[in-house]
Amino acid sequence: MHCLNVKLTYKCSNQCRFCFSSYLHSVQPSKDSILSAVEEGYSKGCRELVLSGGEPTLVPDLVVAAMETAERLGYIKYIIQTNGFGLASNETQLLGFLASFSKRYEVCVSFSIHGHTAEIHDAMCSNSGAFESLLNAVRNISKTDCRIYTNTVVSSLNMSHLREIAELVLPFNPTILQFAMMHLKSPSPLATGLVETAQAIRRLVQGRLIPESILRTEGIPFCLMHGFEHCVGESYWPNQLDLLTCNDKYLEDFSQLDSGMRWKAPNCRRCIMNCICPGIWEEHAREFRDANIHPIA
Numbered sequence: 341m342h343c344l345n346v347k348l349t350y351k352c353s354n355q356c357r358f359c360f361s362s363y364l365h366s367v368q369p370s371k372d373s374i375l376s377a378v379e380e381g382y383s384k385g386c387r388e389l390v391l392s393g394g395e396p397t398l399v400p401d402l403v404v405a406a407m408e409t410a411e412r413l414g415y416i417k418y419i420i421q422t423n424g425f426g427l428a429s430n431e432t433q434l435l436g437f438l439a440s441f442s443k444r445y446e447v448c449v450s451f452s453i454h455g456h457t458a459e460i461h462d463a464m465c466s467n468s469g470a471f472e473s474l475l476n477a478v479r480n481i482s483k484t485d486c487r488i489y490t491n492t493v494v495s496s497l498n499m500s501h502l503r504e505i506a507e508l509v510l511p512f513n514p515t516i517l518q519f520a521m522m523h524l525k526s527p528s529p530l531a532t533g534l535v536e537t538a539q540a541i542r543r544l545v546q547g548r549l550i551p552e553s554i555l556r557t558e559g560i561p562f563c564l565m566h567g568f569e570h571c572v573g574e575s576y577w578p579n580q581l582d583l584l585t586c587n588d589k590y591l592e593d594f595s596q597l598d599s600g601m602r603w604k605a606p607n608c609r610r611c612i613m614n615c616i617c618p619g620i621w622e623e624h625a626r627e628f629r630d631a632n633i634h635p636i637a
């Protein structure tokens with residue numbers, strides 16, 4: 341499906357140590373530019389709307405305005421990427437809105453969950469209380485018709501606890517349970533290696549700790565998920581992604597690979613997955629070369 345991703349605000353209630361947009365936290369797109377993008381997206385063929393940030397639930401009026409506009413135009417699928425902040429109280433108007441909206445449309449709430457304990461999650465988010473808020477939000481959304489997605493950025497703090505994170509999430513019946521490589525501008529002690537992270541995730545499915553049908557990865561290529569290629573999240577990406585940029589510009593057909601955020605090796609040309617593989621985060625290129633990873637024949 342052709343998808344439009346709109347960052348409703350760059351402000352956030354967390355200060356994650358790995359946040360890729362932290363330098364933009366003071367930026368607030370206008371309501372007019374957001375709604376214009378939703379309209380332009382529909383005219384260009386977008387039928388899926390992703391609302392992200394920053395933390396989109398900090399601006400609940402914009403969530404409602406964007407979704408109501410999209411509904412009027414004819415979008416059919418909605419994804420909200422959140423740390424749970426504005427959905428933690430069961431009295432928020434946004435929760436009631438999503439409960440009602442999800443009876444008519446496919447609404448997926450994608451929660452960022454980075455630890456199975458407050459100690460780990462809050463340390464990654466640099467926000468005491470973030471874990472409790474997140475769990476309350478997951479509980480609240482689980483009582484609606486919204487689908488639950490989760491995304492865990494794998495780090496040196498949580499890599500040995502991926503199983504416990506899954507055990508925390510599975511009772512909420514998630515549609516997708518994703519583990520993602522950390523994407524960083526500069527080296528960090530939080531970062532994990534590509535090969536060791538792939539191995540940790542593969543152990544989850546090999547040990548049948550997570551159903552293969554819901555496990556997804558991000559940033560880990562097919563050649564490191566041999567036998568579990570269907571778990572590579574990039575396989576399910578929209579066939580075209582448009583964006584509203586932080587400069588209020590509508591960007592058509594954005595590609596992380598073409599924009600230099602991702603990297604592929606010269607011998608990827610010999611890989612049977614080459615045409616659908618978007619590669620790895622650019623900062624993992626050296627490890628990929630040194631590990632002498634072979635293309636899939």
Ligand code: SF4
Binds near residue numbers: 361423465
């Ligand atoms: S929750 Fe997301 S936007 Fe907020 S600080 Fe963390 S990574 Fe950045």
Ligand code: SF4
Binds near residue numbers: 562619
């Ligand atoms: S195209 Fe390259 S990075 Fe992608 S799966 Fe094949 S060898 Fe790995």
